[in-house]
Amino acid sequence: MEFDCLGLNHRRINEKIRWAISKGKERIILTNVNGQRYIASGLKAEVRINIRGTPGNDLAAFMDGPVIEVEGNAQDAIGNTMNQGKVVVRGDAGDVLGYGMRGGRLYILGDVGYRVGIHMKAYKDLLPILIAGGAAKDYLGEYMAGGIIILLGLTTNRSIIGNYVGSGMHGGVIYIRGKVKKYQLGREVGIRKWTEIDDKILDKYLGEYCHDFNLNFKKIRKKKFTKLAPVSYRPYGKFYAY
Amino acid sequence: MNRIFPRIPSGCSVAGILNENGKRMSGNRIIRSISVMHERANGLGGGFAGYGIYPRHKDDYSFHLMYDDEEAKRNTEDHLKESFEIVEEEIIPTRPVEEVTQRPLLWRYFLQVKPEIKKLYYDLTENDIVVKIVMHINARIRGAFVVSSGKNMGVFKGVGFPEDIAKFYRIEEYEAYLWTAHGRFPTNTPGWWGGAHPFGLLDWTLVHNGEISSYGINKRYLEGFGYQLMLQTDSEAVLYLFDLLLRRHGLPIEMVCRILAAPFWSEIERMPEETRRVMEAIRMVYGSALINGPSSLIIGYSRGMLGLNDRVKLRPLMAARKGETFYLASEECGIREVCPRPDEIWSPAAGEPAIGELKEGLS
Numbered sequence: 001m002e003f004d005c006l007g008l009n010h011r012r013i014n015e016k017i018r019w020a021i022s023k024g025k026e027r028i029i030l031t032n033v034n035g036q037r038y039i040a041s042g043l044k045a046e047v048r049i050n051i052r053g054t055p056g057n058d059l060a061a062f063m064d065g066p067v068i069e070v071e072g073n074a075q076d077a078i079g080n081t082m083n084q085g086k087v088v089v090r091g092d093a094g095d096v097l098g099y100g101m102r103g104g105r106l107y108i109l110g111d112v113g114y115r116v117g118i119h120m121k122a123y124k125d126l127l128p129i130l131i132a133g134g135a136a137k138d139y140l141g142e143y144m145a146g147g148i149i150i151l152l153g154l155t156t157n158r159s160i161i162g163n164y165v166g167s168g169m170h171g172g173v174i175y176i177r178g179k180v181k182k183y184q185l186g187r188e189v190g191i192r193k194w195t196e197i198d199d200k201i202l203d204k205y206l207g208e209y210c211h212d213f214n215l216n217f218k219k220i221r222k223k224k225f226t227k228l229a230p231v232s233y234r235p236y237g238k239f240y241a242y
Numbered sequence: 243m244n245r246i247f248p249r250i251p252s253g254c255s256v257a258g259i260l261n262e263n264g265k266r267m268s269g270n271r272i273i274r275s276i277s278v279m280h281e282r283a284n285g286l287g288g289g290f291a292g293y294g295i296y297p298r299h300k301d302d303y304s305f306h307l308m309y310d311d312e313e314a315k316r317n318t319e320d321h322l323k324e325s326f327e328i329v330e331e332e333i334i335p336t337r338p339v340e341e342v343t344q345r346p347l348l349w350r351y352f353l354q355v356k357p358e359i360k361k362l363y364y365d366l367t368e369n370d371i372v373v374k375i376v377m378h379i380n381a382r383i384r385g386a387f388v389v390s391s392g393k394n395m396g397v398f399k400g401v402g403f404p405e406d407i408a409k410f411y412r413i414e415e416y417e418a419y420l421w422t423a424h425g426r427f428p429t430n431t432p433g434w435w436g437g438a439h440p441f442g443l444l445d446w447t448l449v450h451n452g453e454i455s456s457y458g459i460n461k462r463y464l465e466g467f468g469y470q471l472m473l474q475t476d477s478e479a480v481l482y483l484f485d486l487l488l489r490r491h492g493l494p495i496e497m498v499c500r501i502l503a504a505p506f507w508s509e510i511e512r513m514p515e516e517t518r519r520v521m522e523a524i525r526m527v528y529g530s531a532l533i534n535g536p537s538s539l540i541i542g543y544s545r546g547m548l549g550l551n552d553r554v555k556l557r558p559l560m561a562a563r564k565g566e567t568f569y570l571a572s573e574e575c576g577i578r579e580v581c582p583r584p585d586e587i588w589s590p591a592a593g594e595p596a597i598g599e600l601k602e603g604l605s
Contacts, residue, residue: 034278034575034578034579035278035279035573035574035575035576035578035579037281053578054574054575054578056281056573056575057573073574073587075558075573075574075575076558076573092589094558094574094589095555095558095589113555113589114554114555114592115555137555137591137592138554138555138592139554163509183508183512
């Protein structure tokens with residue numbers, strides 16, 4: 001089912017999506033999307049939504065299950081507190097992606113902005129995965145509490161991360177394809193030894209990512225990754241206790 | 243004009259469109275660009291700045307004024323007449339819009355500084371004289387505010403959503419080679435007509451999304467140079483900093499951006515020797531001009547426009563180019579609305595200006 005979103009506000013779009021789902025539709029196409037916020041937010045369903053245009057902030061916020069494909073770029077705060085489901089973006093995405101995300105997948109083909117994966121968290125069988133094919137700006141994985149971030153840097157030969165990576169991080173893991181410099185890291189994160197589990201994680205999720213975007217997995221996987229994890233699970237445990 | 247509307251906290255929207263060949267375009271495109279970001283505003287302020295809108299008066303200072311009442315108008319005009327020849331004056335044309343309430347009297351003047359005043363203040367430039375007069379009106383004349391004071395440009399603003407303010411001022415009837423716009427969502431300061439953006443002084447205009455936590459330091463610093471901060475909003479300080487650093491201190495625009503959004507000391511330490519020493523000097527001399535806190539802003543001036551983020555990127559800003567047109571907007575949708583397929587589109591990095599200017603030889 002296809003909806004032309006030209007001139008529609010986010011409420012109308014979400015009403016249309018819910019109506020289509022109630023009619024048993026499993027595939028929805030939204031055309032002429034430009035800047036409407038909160039698309040598919042809080043949506044709990046088995047449905048694929050294809051978005052043509054530029055969806056607005058908080059795409060898939062609190063989403064619980066659907067698969068969303070964005071043909072162009074996405075704006076800020078995609079997957080805010082997302083629970084389950086998947087968002088695939090074939091362009092770039094903005095700042096604070098996956099803010100407090102606690103499950104599901106966020107796969108971006110291009111570059112991403114500042115504070116990506118801020119305060120992502122995991123709980124029991126919920127494990128959020130965020131993969132970006134390009135470069136990220138400062139504060140990647142800020143205050144991260146759980147989950148997995150993978151950054152590939154396929155779009156640039158220069159440094160693929162900004163500074164203050166993992167500032168305040170106290171859980172989860174970040175994989176950077178290539179090397180990082182010590183000064184780029186926040187105080188609460190360190191470079192960790194590679195184990196078999198890391199290989200398994202990369203094979204599984206990066207494999208799926210490469211499949212989704214039709215990328216050469218072997219070639220991408222061949223380069224050495226750096227693994228970053230927190231140095232403490234309670235970095236501020238004694239902050240107020242002297 | 244002095245009615246204070248209640249405040250509800252959140253963000254703002256900014257947008258700008260520049261034709262680098264100086265070709266003028268109607269206000270329609272900037273209205274669409276700012277309106278698509280409706281969610282960022284809350285109806286407590288909207289406004290537009292247009293450059294190239296008064297070609298018949300391109301050598302006159304055009305003053306846009308807001309008055310509470312006839313008395314404020316009389317007092318202001320008496321003051322203007324002391325220093326200026328009034329070439330022409332008229333009411334700013336508006337149309338009634340239901341959503342736009344409590345409007346002040348809106349007047350515009352095309353002015354020339356009197357020769358005897360230039361002689362009297364032989365140690366000041368014409369621009370210095372104009373700034374002195376603007377500051378005097380804003381600080382001393384009750385119920386009067388100068389909204390803009392540059393040449394061949396003007397600011398149109400008020401309390402309302404930008405699309406309603408556009409209707410009210412008939413923005414689509416003006417043609418400009420550079421437009422900037424703002425949708426306001428005031429955070430720490432009240433919504434009122436004079437506090438809407440853009441802010442204007444000479445040909446500088448500012449639209450700003452954010453809040454300036456260094457306002458106290460910036461204000462004291464600016465007061466030392468004769469600026470009076472009277473508009474009950476922090477954003478005003480940024481405008482005067484640009485005027486001070488660019489026009490009066492004659493610094494290059496890139497350096498001004500490095501002053502306002504200075505790199506961290508830890509970054510400076512890693513710079514090559516020569517750059518490091520320049521940056522250290524800048525931070526020491528201009529420490530009080532550093533603006534701290536979340537910001538994305540657009541500065542308009544007669545030659546172009548500049549977009550700038552704060553140094554840790556706590557507010558959004560996108561830039562794009564298509565042929566001879568340069569775009570800035572808080573969100574990508576603000577650009578795509580009027581330019582669906584730009585040649586390039588990017589998010590300027592923290593503290594890194596995105597600048598578009600008229601081609602050489604154009605003015």
